[in-house]
Amino acid sequence: MPVSDISFLAIDLELTSLDVTTSQITSAGWVSGRAGDIDLDSAYYQVVKTSSSLEQSPVIHGLTADTVAQGCHVSDVLDALMPFAGTHIWVFHNARLDTGVLDKALRENGRSLDNIVVLDTLKYAVYQLEKQHQVLPPNSATLTVCRQRLGLPLAPAHNALDDALATLQLWFAQYYTYNGGTKNVTIDDFLSIHVAKCKKMGKKS
Amino acid sequence: MSAMAQQVKDFLTVSAPFDSLSDDQQQKLCKGASLLYLTQDNISDVTGAHKGRVFLIQNGQFSVKDSSDSERHLSEGDFFGYPAVMDNTRYPLTVSVDKPGLVFSFTAEAFAHTLSIPDVNAFFENSRQNALQNQALAASNSMWLYKALADVIDNAPVTAIESTSIQQAASVMTEQRVSSLLITSDNKLSGIVTDRDLRSRVVASGIDVDLPVSEIMTANPARIANNRTMFDAMALMSEKNIHHLPVVDRVSREPIGMLTASDIIRHQRGNVLFIIGELAKAESLYELTRLSWQLPHYFAAHAKRAGDFDIAGKVLSQATDIMTRKLIRFYQRDHGDAPMGYCWLVYGSQAREDQTMGSDQDNGLLLERKPDEAQAAWFADMADYVCQGLGKCGIKLCDGNIMASNPDLRLALDDAIEEARGWVNAPTSEAIMHFNIFLDVRGVAGDLGLFRQLQQARAPLLKQKMFLAALARHNNEVPVPLSMFQKFVYQKGHSKKDCIDLKVHAIAIINNIIRIYALANEVMVPSTPARLANMPANSGLSTRDGQNLRDIWLFLNRLRWRHQLTQNVTDNLVSVSELSSIEKHQLKAAFKAIERSQQAAVMAFSGGMG
Numbered sequence: 077m078p079v080s081d082i083s084f085l086a087i088d089l090e091l092t093s094l095d096v097t098t099s100q101i102t103s104a105g106w107v108s109g110r111a112g113d114i115d116l117d118s119a120y121y122q123v124v125k126t127s128s129s130l131e132q133s134p135v136i137h138g139l140t141a142d143t144v145a146q147g148c149h150v151s152d153v154l155d156a157l158m159p160f161a162g163t164h165i166w167v168f169h170n171a172r173l174d175t176g177v178l179d180k181a182l183r184e185n186g187r188s189l190d191n192i193v194v195l196d197t198l199k200y201a202v203y204q205l206e207k208q209h210q211v212l213p214p215n216s217a218t219l220t221v222c223r224q225r226l227g228l229p230l231a232p233a234h235n236a237l238d239d240a241l242a243t244l245q246l247w248f249a250q251y252y253t254y255n256g257g258t259k260n261v262t263i264d265d266f267l268s269i270h271v272a273k274c275k276k277m278g279k280k281s
Numbered sequence: 282m283s284a285m286a287q288q289v290k291d292f293l294t295v296s297a298p299f300d301s302l303s304d305d306q307q308q309k310l311c312k313g314a315s316l317l318y319l320t321q322d323n324i325s326d327v328t329g330a331h332k333g334r335v336f337l338i339q340n341g342q343f344s345v346k347d348s349s350d351s352e353r354h355l356s357e358g359d360f361f362g363y364p365a366v367m368d369n370t371r372y373p374l375t376v377s378v379d380k381p382g383l384v385f386s387f388t389a390e391a392f393a394h395t396l397s398i399p400d401v402n403a404f405f406e407n408s409r410q411n412a413l414q415n416q417a418l419a420a421s422n423s424m425w426l427y428k429a430l431a432d433v434i435d436n437a438p439v440t441a442i443e444s445t446s447i448q449q450a451a452s453v454m455t456e457q458r459v460s461s462l463l464i465t466s467d468n469k470l471s472g473i474v475t476d477r478d479l480r481s482r483v484v485a486s487g488i489d490v491d492l493p494v495s496e497i498m499t500a501n502p503a504r505i506a507n508n509r510t511m512f513d514a515m516a517l518m519s520e521k522n523i524h525h526l527p528v529v530d531r532v533s534r535e536p537i538g539m540l541t542a543s544d545i546i547r548h549q550r551g552n553v554l555f556i557i558g559e560l561a562k563a564e565s566l567y568e569l570t571r572l573s574w575q576l577p578h579y580f581a582a583h584a585k586r587a588g589d590f591d592i593a594g595k596v597l598s599q600a601t602d603i604m605t606r607k608l609i610r611f612y613q614r615d616h617g618d619a620p621m622g623y624c625w626l627v628y629g630s631q632a633r634e635d636q637t638m639g640s641d642q643d644n645g646l647l648l649e650r651k652p653d654e655a656q657a658a659w660f661a662d663m664a665d666y667v668c669q670g671l672g673k674c675g676i677k678l679c680d681g682n683i684m685a686s687n688p689d690l691r692l693a694l695d696d697a698i699e700e701a702r703g704w705v706n707a708p709t710s711e712a713i714m715h716f717n718i719f720l721d722v723r724g725v726a727g728d729l730g731l732f733r734q735l736q737q738a739r740a741p742l743l744k745q746k747m748f749l750a751a752l753a754r755h756n757n758e759v760p761v762p763l764s765m766f767q768k769f770v771y772q773k774g775h776s777k778k779d780c781i782d783l784k785v786h787a788i789a790i791i792n793n794i795i796r797i798y799a800l801a802n803e804v805m806v807p808s809t810p811a812r813l814a815n816m817p818a819n820s821g822l823s824t825r826d827g828q829n830l831r832d833i834w835l836f837l838n839r840l841r842w843r844h845q846l847t848q849n850v851t852d853n854l855v856s857v858s859e860l861s862s863i864e865k866h867q868l869k870a871a872f873k874a875i876e877r878s879q880q881a882a883v884m885a886f887s888g889g890m891g
Contacts, residue, residue: 121284
């Protein structure tokens with residue numbers, strides 16, 4: 077299937093820490109699109125009620141204990157997200173952390189997902205940068221810097237929905253910048269360079 | 282209901298006219314909306330899946346044809362696709378990508394819905410006609426009417442209690458030099474007494490002046506709260522046919538002042554004009570400088586509305602005229618009368634009456650004939666005194682030495698005519714840069730008949746075709762600060778990254794264009810709006826273009842006055858970030874219109890040879 081016919085869902089999770097083993101989801105946002113066309117009606121944002129300490133989260137994401145206490149249970153977010161598993165390729169900027177936490181949350185809530193295709197815009201950026209640089213310049217692959225490089229406007233960072241939207245814009249900009257004019261690019265081309273991966277998540281069956 | 286990303290909200294909030302939408306209206310507009318990353322590869326979606334929609338560019342550059350008009354080059358903040366919705370017609374849409382970027386796509390229904398908001402509707406109607414919104418201009422003449430009374434009443438109220446005798450009341454009024462007195466009981470307003478009451482109810486009827494004033498006062502008079510406007514006060518005064526209206530505190534109802542018919546006349550004349558009256562009374566250089574230095578404060582304190590900015594340049598020029606006349610008089614008081622007829626001329630912005638706080642003095646002297654040595658010395662001394670005096674009054678000395686104190690600018694009438702012949706014979710670019718300023722000229726003091734003779738002798742010279750052609754070509758050399766994709770081009774080498782010199786790159790261009798038409802038609806007045814108003818019907822400039830240029834000129838002047846007063850500076854470097862998003866759009870439209878007129882002038886006067 078050519079990439080231009082595939083639906084993508086960019087997801088961003090805001091977490092209590094950067095440690096997969098202890099981190100919890102404080103909010104989630106996503107938005108879907110296809111062939112450069114982002115459907116603003118699909119935008120989703122939800123604050124999650126978490127038991128563990130918020131640590132640095134209030135500082136970075138602006139989520140305070142009060143807001144988090146009014147949030148929903150993480151299983152509600154998972155329920156909303158799971159229908160996109162078979163239909164969309166999931167896009168993250170730095171997938172490792174977010175999919176790790178997602179995997180843990182699915183397991184803890186007794187859910188599982190097979191054959192999710194996960195695409196990482198950070199990996200794609202690094203792949204392109206490595207063509208030009210032996211050693212990558214510091215901070216050359218953050219979401220903001222990657223967007224700047226492709227001429228996208230500044231976007232407010234560290235809100236789950238805004239980061240998801242920014243990630244999806246980045247993906248489309250990357251796709252068209254590096255593959256523009258070429259027909260028949262498929263997702264296999266991204267699997268082969270390890271920018272996309274098939275994943276199983278959640279409890280082992 | 283779906284969530285709305287902050288970046289979407291942020292962008293709409295800076296995108297005229299959607300910046301005026303409430304949160305709820307923004308939500309409705311975004312229903313069914315998409316954000317497209319538009320490249321040459323998926324451009325067909327715009328005419329395919331997104332057919333009939335309205336687009337707003339967030340970034341990137343596109344060439345678009347979306348109506349029967351010609352192709353437009355668009356970028357950040359520009360709309361396309363809306364003519365089809367507004368006209369309910371299917372115009373074929375062609376878009377080509379010059380630089381890929383993000384473009385919002387709104388459904389036709391959601392967009393049509395926002396057109397029910399008058400400001401939004403007016404915005405799109407006006408974008409189509411490429412005209413500036415000039416409602417504000419029409420309203421500006423009546424701005425003073427909407428001043429709150431609290432801002433108008435400044436003197437403490439003159440009051441007396443009810444038991445005061447008639448005679449005491451009359452003597453209070455005489456002492457305080459007022460024509461009416463507020464009568465109170467328990468600090469509340471209970472009545473008023475006017476000069477007329479004293480005449481008709483006391484003197485004419487021979488009543489005992491030791492009686493309490495409450496006997497003759499108008500009890501329970503009409504009154505108005507201090508949060509109402511001048512307009513409300515005037516309406517009430519004409520309705521009741523009264524000349525004195527007590528103003529009371531909105532909450533405590535205690536009297537805080539009296540509004541009289543003469544107060545209203547004073548405000549009607551325009552607040553800023555007041556200073557001119559004061560200047561005219563100055564009797565010494567010291568008094569004159571003291572008052573002149575109040576001018577900037579006066580403008581900063583009183584010029585708040587668009588209409589005030591429109592007359593500010595004129596007020597400042599008239600103030601400078603008065604200073605000049607005063608200084609000449611002071612000089613003559615000490616040194617006797619001039620040895621021959623002369624006229625004090627002013628050039629440039631003072632002549633055009635569009636001075637700003639940063640304008641320096643540009644002046645010269647026209648003499649009846651060649652002076653002998655003693656006469657020349659008299660004029661040299663006077664010019665020096667007046668120019669230095671103006672400097673002391675805060676009108677900067679001219680860097681380019683275009684001042685009467687410069688002997689080259691004290692010409693006899695015949696030499697001045699000869700000088701003009703020199704301009705006309707060799708209008709090189711360099712020469713034009715030098716003499717352009719002298720083409721806007723006004724006589725301010727001395728023998729104005731002398732100045733008229735000069736103008737009449739010069740008019741036929743200055744309307745020669747070759748000369749006008751050179752002026753039009755020269756004016757075409759300054760570009761408006763817009764790139765091919767309608768983006769602002771900012772001044773280089775300034776600490777502010779996003780500033781535009783509105784004088785050099787816009788206002789001066791309009792002045793130049795209008796000057797050329799004025800010279801061609803022998804319109805003698807120097808001010809740009811006045812030249813436009815006096816242009817004959819067959820001037821070559823259409824009425825519509827003329828009106829459009831006048832509106833643009835006023836708009837730009839307004840922006841730079843506001844810039845100077847709010848930023849407390851004297852330059853013309855307006856930062857685009859100082860402007861509201863609707864002003865940014867208006868500014869772009871203004872630049873485009875100026876560019877068209879620039880080219881039209883080249884067509885009209887030099888046969889298209891730019």
